[in-house]
Amino acid sequence: LLVLNFEEQGIDETDLPLVAYGDMLFDSPQIFGNPARNLGIACSTCHNRSDVNQRLFIPGASHQPGAIDVDGAFFNPIFNDRRDDPIDIPSLRGLRFTGPYGRDGRFASLRDFSRNVIVNEFGGAEPTPLMLDALVGYMLEFDFLPNSKLNADGTLSEANPDAAHRGEAIFNRPFAGLGDRSCASCHVPDANFLDRQAHDIGSVSPAYSGARAGALDTPSLLGTAYTAPYFHDGSLSTLAAVVEWFDETKSLGLSETERTELTAYLETVGSADEPYEKFDAENTAFRLTFAELATFASTLDTLLPRRDAEHILLLTDTVAADLAADASTMSNLTARPEVYALAERLAAVGDAVRDDDWGAAEASWTAFKTEADAIEERAF
Known part of the structure; x- marks a missing residue:
């Protein structure tokens, strides 16, 4: 489930053309170089609906599903760091609260981080x-999944099981093995379980004797029930395994019961009221996709009057291809030819812009809107 701040406030994305264009870019392989572009890889390939793609696996770039080495030779040889170090794909939920960015927090700016992903990594x-304004504008709207088991200050609500409440007390207990700090010292409950700092907890093997490169950015615990595996390299498969790792490596001295209670607390903090989209016979994945693609296309109302050929072509090349490809997943087979025709209509906008025929581009765009409205109810 994608939770967007503006939608929760009752604002339609079609009224936010910069955000809508950023949404399109987030789904566009066109912003990357090859081989990512030829493979159809976009930001959303890894960060599916702002979360994680636990099934992503690219031979030679992944050591396990849900992980990828973005600074190896596969995507951009000139950026190859000569290290085999794939990382677990992080969630982007609540991104505006989680800076600095990158697993080690090396980017203070989301704009700089985004440019690094596009140019250096891919x-x-x-x-x-x-493009950068739009991408950042869109990603800053990502919100955490609502979790009614938590109060506004991050404490557990009274309705939670006793085991989770006992786990909360353990989470806030100082331990000598943590330098007389608690879990909550870094994962601060009233700050979205973040401290916006990087810490070396010993999970990164030193590259050489005396290396001081093991500090990693503190991740939020919100929504973590759905983002396994854990740690920067995805080396721990469950939250129970995370508790066990800290207990053993930091000599916390937890009993088996306390481990279970702390795990229950983490699972509660990491849960959500509605983590997944719900589909039925007509409310299908394609209907959701169709609405998204139509929203992306709506930015032509802003771009065409500006005669912004570069950004128009990026949009039409992306959305027309996606619309045609996604039509193959439709349940309503009788409407599928109309969706293919609609994709061709949008491609015609791009063709006209390439020919510098702005009148034809405007006409094709007007026809697209009329035909999209006519088919909307049957687009499932």
Whole structure:
């Protein structure tokens, strides 16, 4: 389930053209270089609906599903750091609260982080200022999943099981093995379980004797029930395994019962009221996709009057191809030819822009909107 701040406030994305364009870019392989582009990889490939793709596996770039080495030779040889160090894909939920960015927190700016992903990690061309503004504007709308088991200050609500409440007390207990700090010292409950700092907890093997490169950015615990495996390299498969790791490596001295209670607390903090989209016979995945693609296309109402050929072509090339490809997943087979025709109509906007025929581009766009409205109810 994708939770967007503006939607929760009753604002439609079509009224936010910069955000809508950023949403399109987040789904577009066109912003990356090859081989990512040819493989159809986009930001959303790894960060599916702002969360994680636990099934992603690329031979040679992944050591296990849900992990990827973004600074190896596969995507951008010039950026190859010569280290076999795939990382577990992190969730982007609540991104505006979670800076600095990157697993080790090396980027203070989400804009700089985004450029690094596009240009360095995936070998794309230098993004325009509008592209970066749009991407950042969209990603800053990502919210955490609502969790009614938590109070506003991050404490557990009274309705939770006793075991989880006892686990909460353990979470807030100082331990000598943690330097007389508690779990809550870094995962601060009233700050979205973050401290916005990097710490070396000993989970990174030193690259050489005396190396001081083991500090990692503190991740939020919100939504973690759905983001296994854990740690930067995905080396721990469950939250229970995380508790066991800290207990053993930091000599916390927890009993088996306390381990179970602390795990129950973490699972409660990491849960959500509605973590997944719900589909039925007509409310299908394609209906959701169709609405998203139509929203992306709506930015043409802003771009066409500006005669912004570069950004129009990026949009039409992305959305027309996606619409045609996704039509193959439709349940309503009778409407599928109309969706294919709609994709061609949008491609015609791009063709006209390439020919510098703005009148034809406007006409094709007007026709697209009319035809999209006509098919909307049957687009499932």
